[in-house]
Amino acid sequence: MKIAILGASGYAGGELIRLLVHHSTAKVTCATSRKLAGTPIDQVHPHLKGFCDLKFENPAADDIDADVAFLAVPHTAAMTYAGKLLSRGIKVVDLSADYRLPKEIYEKVYGVTHSDYFQAPYGIPELHRNECINAKFVANPGCFPTGATLAAAPLAKHAHTVIFDSKTGVSGAGDNPSATTHYPNVGDNIGPYKWTTHRHLAEMKQELLWLGSKAKCYFTPHLVPVNRGILTTAHILLNEPIEQKEVEKLYSDFYKGEYFVRYQKPSLAAVRGSNFCDVMVESEGLRVVAISAIDNLVKGASGQAIQNMNLMCGLNEQDGLVGAGLLP
Ligand SMILES: NC(=O)c1ccc[n+]([C@@H]2O[C@H](COP(=O)([O-])OP(=O)(O)OC[C@H]3O[C@@H](n4cnc5c(N)ncnc54)[C@H](OP(=O)(O)O)[C@@H]3O)[C@@H](O)[C@H]2O)c1
CATH class of the missing domain: 3.40.50.720 (NAD(P)-binding Rossmann-like Domain)
Structure with a gap:
């Protein structure tokens, strides 16, 4: 090919x-x-x-x-x-x-x-696989919306509010240098940006709606001094309280059979260089904290794009994508 x-x-x-x-x-x-x-x-x-x-x-x-x-x-x-x-x-x-x-x-x-x-089709295969299979064209999602949506999806329709707080590595800005990505501004620092106005919020809202959720959705990104990775903390505020065991079962049922979504404590290092999205949840009743980690250049961009190509061409969805992350 x-x-x-x-x-x-x-x-x-x-x-x-x-x-x-x-x-x-x-x-x-x-x-x-x-x-x-x-x-x-x-x-x-x-x-x-x-x-x-x-x-x-x-x-x-x-x-x-x-x-x-x-x-x-x-x-x-x-x-x-x-x-x-x-x-x-x-x-x-x-x-x-x-x-x-x-x-x-x-x-x-x-x-x-x-x-x-x-x-x-909006190419998060874990949610839109049937639309991507044999498609001639797929719109590959943004890096923030991929991690955020996968963190919140299983609970989306039970929520009245979802607040996404993301930390991203610098490669998310592409290879064009700028004052924001200049080393002394990024190194040994954490910088919030576009606190309420990041353009990826529109994709997050779209996906929550698609999942049957009427939740209000908010998003604030932060630039952190790493090359790759996005860690997203989703505060999911619920209409009815949920127990820890129940929410864990909801996530494991939702992602059953999904090779690229792993239920484990998320960290950037464990997914670096790989197409995995690691997710874990903790409930305190009416608020569930769901945290996801992806590599912005792999599951957040090129890896997911290859996953989509595989679906579009009738190939094994994992072809070319089976590598583990780079820890440490
Ligand atoms: N970086 C990420 O983490 C990430 C994640 C998800 C999605 N994306 C998306 O993926 C795309 C590429 O991102 P990137 O980070 O790889 O950007 P990048 O490092 O700035 O690279 C952009 C590439 O596009 C080419 N290019 C720029 N303007 C062009 C034009 N008008 N016509 C044809 N080619 C053009 C550039 O080469 P020449 O200028 O020499 O042609 C370069 O090869 C963007 O749409 C970005 O939003 C990026």
């Missing part, structure tokens, strides 16, 4: 190449970057030396030859490629935000006009 990665010089694109090395049938044959066309991939991603001997290229969408294309490009760029690739029979997984929300909500939240809108 020929794979094109658009935006292959970025963090999510590099992670797609790293993970696909271990896939049984998918082979990366095209890796794009506008600025680095002609440069060997291992000059930008030295960890991939010996695993991928391609050079970056900058083809027009009409010249891309692939069975599946991953759009690991910023929002608003993805919408310029998606329709063109699909019209040529190429399956597409979009890692950007361009197709995750209904058009009018997307335009309001992102403050841009959508030039090529169509509806797409």
Whole structure:
């Protein structure tokens, strides 16, 4: 299976190449970057030396030859490629935000006009597997909404309020340096940002609604001095109290058979580099604290995108994704 990665010089694109090395049938044959066309991939991603001997290229969408294309490009760029690739029979997984929300909500939240809108399955496979199987296009969810939604999903419809508090590693901001990600501002520090206005809140609300929940939803992210990972604490405020044993059973029933969701004490290190989401819950009656940990670049982006590709192409969902985390 020929794979094109658009935006292959970025963090999510590099992670797609790293993970696909271990896939049984998918082979990366095209890796794009506008600025680095002609440069060997291992000059930008030295960890991939010996695993991928391609050079970056900058083809027009009409010249891309692939069975599946991953759009690991910023929002608003993805919408310029998606329709063109699909019209040529190429399956597409979009890692950007361009197709995750209904058009009018997307335009309001992102403050841009959508030039090529169509509806797409929202690719959290644990919740939307049937929509993703054999799909031609999947909108891969945001990193925060993946961890947050998986933390709260089993209890969502019993809640009247859900408050998500997330800590994220710096690679979530992509490879473009900024004052926020400058080492002295991040190192030995924890910085809250977009306290009430982060754009991923819209996806979280959408998923709670989809789960049959009428809960009010709030979200505050914090930047922490690690490269990878998102730890989300979900405070789930309930209409009726729930006992610890009952809530544990609810979670284990909900995620029964889900290989990538593990019920255990979450920590960033245990999921680093892997496609796992670790979740655990504690009840104090009317409030349940559910905590999840994911790697933002794997379950929060490229790993989940490959999980979706596997479903879209009728392959084993775990293909290319069976590695354990990197502890310590
Ligand atoms: N980082 C994460 O943890 C994470 C998690 C979930 C989802 N995502 C999403 O995944 C996408 C990529 O994120 P990232 O963190 O990998 O970003 P990044 O490190 O900034 O990389 C962006 C990539 O896109 C290319 N690019 C930028 N503008 C482009 C355009 N207009 N047309 C074509 N290519 C363009 C860049 O190369 P050139 O400029 O050389 O073309 C680069 O290869 C984003 O939509 C992001 O929101 C990221």
